[in-house]
Amino acid sequence: MDQYSLFQPQNILTVSQLTNYLRQVIEGDNILQDLWVEGEISNLGRPSSGHLYFTLKDSQSSIRCVMWRSWVARLNFDLREGHAVEAHGSMSVYEAGGQVQLYVDTIRPAGEGQLFQEFL
Secondary structure, three states, X not given: XXXXXXXXXXXOOOHHHHHHHHHHHHHOOOHXXXXXXXXXXXXXXXXXXXXXXXXEEOOOOEEEEEEOHHHHOOOOOOOOOOEEEEEEEEEEEEOOOOEEEEEEEEEEEEEEOHHHHHHO
């Protein structure tokens, strides 16, 4: 059965099947596996695991991001709420939460964010 036959009217997908399919589609797209995204850091979380969880946002949209501990260790600046950054990584779906996320491997500063300045 090919991937599109899943979507025939007689087939009902489970949530797991749908999120798995979305992950495969996203991870199969070359553009989404090697991209830079510019945005402002918000909702920055630093759990004891050493990973970073944050949201990149602009004036109209936001995307959830994760940076694994091994990549965090390579950061050469202090990442803070409101910083404008350029983040490199790959898109995927966190299947357990049904979330599309950017898995970040590199971050570079892009100045202090406009949204943060407006907030201040």
